[in-house]
Amino acid sequence: MQEKNRQISLRTMEEENELITIALNDPRHFELLYSRYFLQIFKYIFNRVRQEHDAAALTSDVFAKALCSLHKYQFRQVPFVSWLYGIARNELLQHFRKNKKEVLVFLEEDQLRNFSEELDGDNKEVLFEQMKTALEQLSVEEIELVEMKFFQQQSHREIAVLLNISEENARVRTFRVIKKLKETVNKMNGQ
Amino acid sequence: MKIESKTKKIADNEVLKYKDFDGVLQKSALLKAASRLRFKWIGALSAVLFASTAAILYFSAPKKMEQPTTAQLLTIAMITPAAEQLTVANNSVIETANGSLLVIDENSFVDQNGTVIKGAVDLSFKEYHNPLDQIISGIPMTYDSAGVQYHFESAGMFEINAVDQNVKINPDAPLRVILNSQKNGTHYNLYAYNKEKKNWDFISKDNTPADHNRKKALKNLHDEFAAKTTSAQTECSAVQSFKTRIERTKPIVPKEEDQNKFRVSIEVDATEIPELASFQNLKFEVLPSTNFDARKANIIWDYATVKKEKEKYILSFFKGATHYEVEGVPVYGEKNYSVEKRKFDFGISAYNRRMDSITKALTEKTIVLEAAKKKTEEIIAIQVKEKPLYAVDEKVVGDAEHNVLRAFSVSKFGTYNCDCPQLLPTEQIVKACFKTKQNNITLNQVYLVERNQKKMFTIYNSYFKTFPFNPKNSNLIISVDSIGQVYYFDNFSDIKTADNEYAFKMTPVNNGLRTVAEIKKYFNF
Numbered sequence: 001m002q003e004k005n006r007q008i009s010l011r012t013m014e015e016e017n018e019l020i021t022i023a024l025n026d027p028r029h030f031e032l033l034y035s036r037y038f039l040q041i042f043k044y045i046f047n048r049v050r051q052e053h054d055a056a057a058l059t060s061d062v063f064a065k066a067l068c069s070l071h072k073y074q075f076r077q078v079p080f081v082s083w084l085y086g087i088a089r090n091e092l093l094q095h096f097r098k099n100k101k102e103v104l105v106f107l108e109e110d111q112l113r114n115f116s117e118e119l120d121g122d123n124k125e126v127l128f129e130q131m132k133t134a135l136e137q138l139s140v141e142e143i144e145l146v147e148m149k150f151f152q153q154q155s156h157r158e159i160a161v162l163l164n165i166s167e168e169n170a171r172v173r174t175f176r177v178i179k180k181l182k183e184t185v186n187k188m189n190g191q
Numbered sequence: 192m193k194i195e196s197k198t199k200k201i202a203d204n205e206v207l208k209y210k211d212f213d214g215v216l217q218k219s220a221l222l223k224a225a226s227r228l229r230f231k232w233i234g235a236l237s238a239v240l241f242a243s244t245a246a247i248l249y250f251s252a253p254k255k256m257e258q259p260t261t262a263q264l265l266t267i268a269m270i271t272p273a274a275e276q277l278t279v280a281n282n283s284v285i286e287t288a289n290g291s292l293l294v295i296d297e298n299s300f301v302d303q304n305g306t307v308i309k310g311a312v313d314l315s316f317k318e319y320h321n322p323l324d325q326i327i328s329g330i331p332m333t334y335d336s337a338g339v340q341y342h343f344e345s346a347g348m349f350e351i352n353a354v355d356q357n358v359k360i361n362p363d364a365p366l367r368v369i370l371n372s373q374k375n376g377t378h379y380n381l382y383a384y385n386k387e388k389k390n391w392d393f394i395s396k397d398n399t400p401a402d403h404n405r406k407k408a409l410k411n412l413h414d415e416f417a418a419k420t421t422s423a424q425t426e427c428s429a430v431q432s433f434k435t436r437i438e439r440t441k442p443i444v445p446k447e448e449d450q451n452k453f454r455v456s457i458e459v460d461a462t463e464i465p466e467l468a469s470f471q472n473l474k475f476e477v478l479p480s481t482n483f484d485a486r487k488a489n490i491i492w493d494y495a496t497v498k499k500e501k502e503k504y505i506l507s508f509f510k511g512a513t514h515y516e517v518e519g520v521p522v523y524g525e526k527n528y529s530v531e532k533r534k535f536d537f538g539i540s541a542y543n544r545r546m547d548s549i550t551k552a553l554t555e556k557t558i559v560l561e562a563a564k565k566k567t568e569e570i571i572a573i574q575v576k577e578k579p580l581y582a583v584d585e586k587v588v589g590d591a592e593h594n595v596l597r598a599f600s601v602s603k604f605g606t607y608n609c610d611c612p613q614l615l616p617t618e619q620i621v622k623a624c625f626k627t628k629q630n631n632i633t634l635n636q637v638y639l640v641e642r643n644q645k646k647m648f649t650i651y652n653s654y655f656k657t658f659p660f661n662p663k664n665s666n667l668i669i670s671v672d673s674i675g676q677v678y679y680f681d682n683f684s685d686i687k688t689a690d691n692e693y694a695f696k697m698t699p700v701n702n703g704l705r706t707v708a709e710i711k712k713y714f715n716f
Contacts, residue, residue: 010672027216027219028216030215031212032210032213034212035212037212038206038207038210039203040208042209043201043206046201051354051355051356052201052205052209052356053356055209056209059209060209060211060214060218061218063215063219064215064216064217064218064221064222065218065219065222066218067215067219068219068222068223099276099354140249167429181487
């Protein structure tokens, strides 16, 4: 598994909160936060829609909506990007609903391989394809949880904010999904 | 949920080219304006609002932050119907929800490199058939020609785009879009919207005949593809027959004669056995069989022939009334063999080349045939489905009565229109101001709709001093103020012929309209 690369200090979070307060008076100050998280949100969306122009339009919508609703933002000691992910998640759901398309999740192959290896540490024979099949059997909510926890490396606290659940609940749900994945893979191997 | 893993990563520099903070600011400003609208349903339909916002930006795309225009505010205030999503295969005739037809050829779509796309392509298709549709589309419905501004009287407009921006239309194999126009008449032209110039480009006069109703148009289309099917069938049969003829000329591998077997020299008729035509000094070696009698070799026969039956060479010997038949294979003497082998090598190579070319031609013609057949069948399916629309005497009944199918050749994605440019009405002119019951209101532009004529005029505030209209028509004014409140006025009977000034008392639209159908009903379209 990759090292967590998104550790954001409490000080940075507080600094972000200050920026938001300033941006409430002058939206142009929102540009710093936009620049900081544009790439991250774009890639999150692109991994679902796979069309650059669609991803660009949706990313723009996410930030416009965030800016429009900035007065509703409440600092809960998680990075501002968690709030953006929540908006992006809603935008994507609307996008898929509007276009009547099946929800797709695009996971980079090397990330998925790392994930397979880590999850099945005792059984090196677990194949990458098995993990893919096992993931496909999860519900939309469960796969989202895996994606947030292991591919975006979000903390349980961030997941909790995003899904509007308690931190403990986020931890329990993640644990259950991992257990379910392992059981599915074991079943495939006849264990 | 489906998991895809074999994906290419997108590079950061590729992503960063989409960074546009000004665009975000602008969208946000539009959203804020929209949120102030008094329509209660706006919030519940934020998805539609976002789609509308995207559409506005698509058409206006200004770089600086500025106030939304009347058209933009109206687009936000009213629900823009979602585009129809169509998955189209090559060589097909697709019918849209509105009854228009898309005729797709074998090579209609290409990628950015110009390579023909063989699989299905996802398109978005949107039709506009009356002034209200056009108002809420946000697409300018005026046309500047030689410095004169005209207003479109539209017989139908459509937007066609690929969902994947990398897909283009092959200019060598344009799509045919046959718009189910709800207005008849022969005074229309075809236009394409030019996003760069923000004006319409004239394409051609619309040559649709006056009596080209839907039934007739479908029949013509059917006949066109049925004729193509017949023609392609004839060509396929001709090529197939030629192929069969050529197949018979395939040279056979020469065999060296066996000195221990019976052999006989017989002249070969090239028309009967073309595969042996190029060989000389040919002999036939007699195959051992139940009716072979070695003693017959000592008879001096009057003459002998060779014929081919079921891939076998039958040698026939005649003497008077005696007739004797035996099977044989062509062979060559030792001294002739190498020459004949070289002839065979040359002959088989020429034969293969010829066959390849014939097979290729046959494949191409079969594709054309199958495509024409498929399209014919698809048109028949549409005709069968529409049968209830037609009365026993074959006249069109119901809504389709005035429908006319108007054909566009579309060689690039975009917005197309079948229109007749009109000048503003001149029947009556007043100095106009606009107010509600209590207050004056400031409007940047209004739309004057002639409901009975299905015509729409865009009147900018610079024309308010000389506001033109035709009092004989069923007129309607629609506009929106700077905070997104929509107003209308349709009480034109109050305006006296002698009035030089008139204050239009606008009614705010705030009764919670939810769907386009409701809005149309409300405005009596």
